[in-house]
Amino acid sequence: xxxxxxxxxxxxxxxxxxxxxxxxxxxxxxxxxxxxxxxxxxxxxxxxxxxxxxxxxxxxxxxxxxxxxxxxxxxxxxxxxxxxxxxxxxxxxxxxxxxxxxxxxxxxxxxxxxxxxxxxxxxxxxxxxxxxxxxxxxxxxxxxxxxxxxxxxxxxxxxxxxxxxxxxxxxxxxxxxxxxxxxxxxxxxxxxxxxxxxxxxxxxxxxxxxxxxxxxxxxxxxxxxxxxxxxxxxxxxxxxxxxxxxxxxxxxxxxxxxxxxxxxxxxxxxxxxxxxxxxxxxxxxxxxxxxxxxxxxxxxxx
Numbered sequence: 001x002x003x004x005x006x007x008x009x010x011x012x013x014x015x016x017x018x019x020x021x022x023x024x025x026x027x028x029x030x031x032x033x034x035x036x037x038x039x040x041x042x043x044x045x046x047x048x049x050x051x052x053x054x055x056x057x058x059x060x061x062x063x064x065x066x067x068x069x070x071x072x073x074x075x076x077x078x079x080x081x082x083x084x085x086x087x088x089x090x091x092x093x094x095x096x097x098x099x100x101x102x103x104x105x106x107x108x109x110x111x112x113x114x115x116x117x118x119x120x121x122x123x124x125x126x127x128x129x130x131x132x133x134x135x136x137x138x139x140x141x142x143x144x145x146x147x148x149x150x151x152x153x154x155x156x157x158x159x160x161x162x163x164x165x166x167x168x169x170x171x172x173x174x175x176x177x178x179x180x181x182x183x184x185x186x187x188x189x190x191x192x193x194x195x196x197x198x199x200x201x202x203x204x205x206x207x208x209x210x211x212x213x214x215x216x217x218x219x220x221x222x223x224x225x226x227x228x229x230x231x232x233x234x235x236x237x238x239x240x241x242x243x244x245x246x247x248x249x250x251x252x253x254x255x256x257x258x259x260x261x262x263x264x265x266x267x268x269x270x271x272x273x274x275x276x277x278x279x280x281x282x283x284x285x286x287x288x289x290x291x292x293x294x295x296x297x298x299x300x301x302x
Contacts, residue, residue, distance in 0.1 A: 010034035010060065014041060021053040030063025030096045032070070039074040042085070046078050053084040056104075062095020062118075065147060072103055084108065094118035098241075102155060102251040106162030107261075110254040113191050117246055119231075120238040121148045152231050156224060159250045166220040169250060172261075176248045177210040180259075187244065190258045206245050 010028030017023075022045050026038065045051045075085050087104030089097070090112040098119050101109055111117060121144070163169035180187060181203065188201040213230055217223040231249070234241070246252045247259060254260040 010038075012037050012041065014045070015057075016055075020051070021055060022049070022051050023055040023057065026056060026058040026060060028060060030060055030067050030071070030100070032064065032067050034063075035067035035070045038071055042074060042078065046081075046083050051083075053086065055086045055088070058087060058089050058093060058097050058100060059091050060094070060097035061092060062097050065096060065151070068096040068099060071100065075103075079105070086110070089115050089117070092116045095120060098251075099151065099155065103158050107253050109252045110256060111243060111246075111252055112256050113243065113258045114193065114195060115243065116240055117243060117252070118238075118240045119235050119246075119251070121232075121235045148232065148235070149228075152228050152235070156228050156231065160224070163250065166223055170214045170217075170220075170223050173210060173248060173250055174214040176250075176261075177207055177214075180244050180248055181207050181211070187259060204242065204245070206242075207248070210245075210248050 010026050010030065012024065012026050012034060015023050015025045024038070024041060024045075026034070028034065042054055045054055078085065084105050086108035087101050088110040089101060091114075093101050093111065093115055095118065098117050101111075101117070102119075160166050160169050163172055184201075184203050184207075209230075213226055214223070217226040234249075241251075243252070243255050244259070247255060
């Protein structure tokens with residue numbers, strides 16, 4: 001993850017308020033100032049205005065891992081109380097922003113068919129090179145390896161929790177990969193537009209790699225280790241990830257107008273009964289007109 005300077009922090013606005021949900025739009029780098037502002041906004045929307053759901057639309061090239069961690073801990077606190085944060089991106093979602101998307105509410109992580117999504121390993125801020133010695137560079141290298149391993153381990157655990165179990169996640173990944181394999185030409189046609197041509201689109205190698213990953217690691221522990229290793233190698237490529245690949249790996253749930261889990265025919269439907277029992281849905285309480293007007297006024301751009 002890169003390190004933005006303070007003046008690169010994001011523009012974060014509450015763009016829509018309805019009776020039962022709010023929409024927060026994030027544009028720009030993920031920095032400490034933006035993370036603090038975002039946390040304050042969702043605390044206000046969930047805590048004071050009692051919303052049950054917030055839609056976050058993020059367009060970002062990435063940013064600081066410490067800022068991402070601060071945001072995810074704030075989101076998790078509200079998840080524990082049964083609140084829902086749906087995350088989507090229409091144009092650019094890279095680095096820390098891509099991780100924020102992947103860590104989002106299971107079933108509520110959406111992208112447009114031309115969203116640029118990039119996952120990568122930890123990066124150094126170029127400004128630190130001038131002050132680095134051989135000894136300090138070795139220490140930094142070790143810390144970067146530790147950070148990468150920790151991020152991926154926590155991401156895989158979050159995906160497992162979202163799916164309900166390791167077996168459910170493995171089954172989901174297999175079904176998604178097989179669906180893409182069997183419907184490749186049709187899916188590529190759906191992706192066609194002014195900037196994308198479906199002609200001569202060959203099936204990528206990652207389809208069989210994902211199928212093999214699941215098929216050869218039937219033991220839940222082996223699957224967890226194999227999946228972590230798979231993501232580690234993929235993130236180290238530091239290249240834009242195909243949206244179909246992100247979908248097959250469980251990093252997103254829907255490509256708008258192209259694919260979601262609705263057409264998939266699971267042999268054993270993945271119904272997360274345990275998750276539903278943990279948090280009983282609350283009946284949303286409409287927000288009064290006075291509170292809506294007050295919130296809009298307090299968040300009006302200067």
